[in-house]
Amino acid sequence: MKITKELLMKLYYIFGVGGSLVIGFLLLYFDKLHYHFAFQYIPGFFAICGFVFCSILILGAKLLGIWLVRPVDYYEKRRRQ
Amino acid sequence: MGDWIHPGVLIMLGAFLVPFLGNRKVKQVYLILLPSAGLVILLLTSMGFFGAIPAFPGALHKWRIPFLHYTLELGRIDKMSMIFAYVYVVIGIAMLIFALREKNDWEHVSALIHIGSSVSAIFARDLFTYIFFVEIATWSAVFLIWFRGTKTSKASGFRYFLWHVVAGGFLLAGSIMHVQTTGSIYLDLMPWGWGWPYLAYYFMMIGFLIDAGSFPVHSWLPDAYSTGGVTSVLYVTAFSTKTGIYGLVRCFPGVELLMWLGVVTAVVALFLAVLENDARRLCGYHIISQDGYMICGVGIGTYLGILGCVSHIISHIIYSCLLLMGASTVLSVTGTCKFTNTGGLYKYMRISFWLYLIGGFSISGMPYFNGFVSKSMTIEAAELIHQPIVYLLLEGATVGTFLHTAVKLPYNLWFQGRDEPPADIRVKLKDKPENTPINMLIGMTIPAFLCVYMGVYPYYPFYEMLPYPVDFVPYTITRVFSISQMFVFTFLAAWYLRTLIRGTPTYTLDSDWLGRVPGYALVSFCRGPLMAFGAFLDRSMLKVADVAITAVRNPGIALKMTPSAIGAGVTIIVVIFSLLAAILMKGI
Structure with a gap:
């Protein structure tokens, strides 16, 4: 196969x-x-952890990107001004 | 001086011989032999050849030099300094093998000085020796960044230098205040509290934190690491931040502020890493994130916290070196490591991919790789002091690290769903399964082996070398299962959102914006309005001088030529200036 x-x-x-x-x-x-904490005993807690944290990270970063992402020559232009 | 030979000083002094060795082969052998000699000295020291090393915090004291009213000590040999020195030297050797084909002798000289000065800073017992060697390391690092030879590398090298000079300034100021008040010059546990009496320690901590790349003073790190030389920047990535964290471990264990700063650093860097397009910048953000774990471990301050911090530093130097080497192989073979320009390289760079992936799995904390052992210690330390928020944020950072280094970076560099790389890169590649030079692969194999060995069997010699006795068992069903399940579901989310983790041809702003943009504004203000005002002042003064000269030479004509008011004004100015000059001259 x-x-x-x-x-x-x-x-x-x-x-x-x-x-x-x-x-x-x-x-x-x-x-x-x-485990040490009660919440860790929730069935599938680490599955939720992985999925939710990863999604928050990617989507949150994309949201942050609205303010933070600039063209590659951002500082070059600033310097020339 | 004693019978002990200082390995750091030996490597530093030996570096200057490199340009005088004519034959290239001899030079290459020497490059490996010099740090190997350092390693032999370390091994002899461990075996008790220069005296038995007492249990931590006891130490052997060598190379004590009287200086003014103090005694400087270049060789504090205890378990903490020895484990750092070992990993610095071993990774230094791996990096020198990786960079063996580099023809620029001065790159090797700077590299050896950087390794030697970092080792020397680790062995320093007093603050002044520590600062002295850290400054040498900074200087050599600036050259290592400049060896890329591009305009951007020059600029970022300067920025690196400025950041570290500021850090050194803070450290020196704090140290002098500390020495003045306590009379002790040693790099040891410092008092901590809130209020004016502790100002010296705030300064010292700021200095260490800038060196350590902690949030919000981290932005020099991706900036310098992404623009430095292809092979030369590796040395900077491994040692500079760790020497800063070493200072924190020695001086400020158990400061709660550090715990919170550490977790924030670990998480914030990951958000910024999602937006990155450059593989080396992405690795830079991961170094910051992992530094966050270590700073958090210092802040937790329990035995397990400190052990977690130290063992994570050791693991981290090894796998971060491997990650950066992976990115550097792509950069050296294809000329770029930007995600928008790469992809489909697997067919031509297979071995480098698998070696890189070992580093990727290690940094994520995958079971049976060294990151798992050290990261579990820090996370367990957070659990044991009942800090659920710290625990959750550290787990979140683990998820993010896996996402980037084990999924995003390899996917974007080696795959992107393509079998062939873009045409402009394809022409640079030969038709064989591995295009990376053999010395680079050997250089990568050393840390890769250590990553796996320390992960599979951490008990010897890794646990033995740690400063405190370790009874931590990393491989429990709970821990292995939990982290595996977490990674499976992290991959699931990454798979669904895979279009969002592709690179975009953009630049992401960081906290250095706060310094750089006002800085540019200040420079343009100086160049524009300030210069114009200066020129105006110049012209006006020349005019005044002209009129004054005419007035002095022939007062009658001058008064007739100029309107009387101006004439009077000029006369008054001349009188005032003459008086001022007379007073000043008399004063002097």
Whole structure:
């Protein structure tokens, strides 16, 4: 079987996304996870953490970009003025 | 002087021989042998050849030099300085191998001076020796940045210099105040509190923080690292910020302000990194972010916090060197490392990609890479002091680091969904699976090996070398599972938003805007209105002088020639100036 991008993504969804959620629930159920804070025991907390933080980072940065992003020669122009 | 040979001073002095070695092969061998000699001295020191090293904070004291009423000490050998010195020298060797084909002798000289002075700063026990060597490191770093030879590198080298001179000034001012009030000149635990009596320590902390690249005084870092020489800037990236953090670890452990500053630094740098188009600037922001972890560890100040900080510095020097080397290989082979110009390089630079990826996984804190061990220590330290906000922000920073260094950067440089690179880059590449020169690959293999070894088996020699005894077990089911699940879902979000993480041909403003734009305004004010006013003053004074000369030579004609009021005015001015001159002359 040829390794394609579609196949890799399918494997990622099944074993990565699905697998990590199932393992997470099982580990929690059998009391194998030991955390310091109560909120860490929320099922799928680290999944939410990863997804939400990553989205906040990308979308937040794009919002910040409205003020911060300038043409490449921004300082050159300033210097010449 | 004692029997111990100072490895830092040896490397610094040995550097000056490089231009006099005629044969290129001899020169290359010498470049490796010199820091290796430093490494041998360190190994002998560890083995107790120069005396047994007592348990931390005890130290061996070598090279004590009387100076005025004080005794300067160039060799404080304890577990903290030894672990820093080891990693500096080993990574220095890896970088010298990476840059072995560089033909400019002075680049090697500056590099060796930079390595040597950084090692010397680490071994310094007193503040003045520390500042002296940090300043030498700054000077050599400026040259290393200038070796790129472009107009932008010259400008950013100057900015780097200005920032570090300011930092050095603060440090020196604080140190002098400290020495005056306490009489102690040592780089040791400093008192901390709020109010005027602690002004000296605020100055010292500002100095260390500028050197460490902490928010909001971090902007020199991506600026200098992205414009420096292809191979030469690597040395600057590895040592300059870490020497600053070393100062913080020695002087200000447990200062809560540092904990908060650290987490803010770790997170803010990541937001700025999303908008970056240049691979080296992006790596620069990641160095800032990781520095945030270390500063946070210092601020937490517990044993585990300090251990987390020190071990993270050690891991970080190794993997950040690997990351920058990865970006530098692309830059040296293709001539660019901007995301908008690259992509599709995997077919031609495979080994460099995989070696880079080891660095990417290490910095993200992936299990079985060294970043995981050291980052877990800092995060655990935050958990143990019950700081959920600090903990969450550090986890957020871990997510961001994975997003950028393990997804965004490799995707944009080596893939972008293309099999072939853009045509202008393709012509520079040969038809083979690896275009990177062999010495660069060997240079990358050393840190890559260390990243994996320290990740898989941190217990020896890494844990043994840390200043305090370590009973931290990094690989627990909880930790490995949690971080793996987090990365799986980080990738998911990155995959959905992948169009947003592509590079755009833009420049992102940073906190240096606050200095640069008013600076340019000041310069243009001086060039325009101020110069015009100066010229006007010049002309007016010349006119006055002309009239005065005429008046003095022939008062009658002058009064007839000019309206009487002007004549009187001129006379008064002449009298006033003469009086002033007379008073001044008498005063002198």
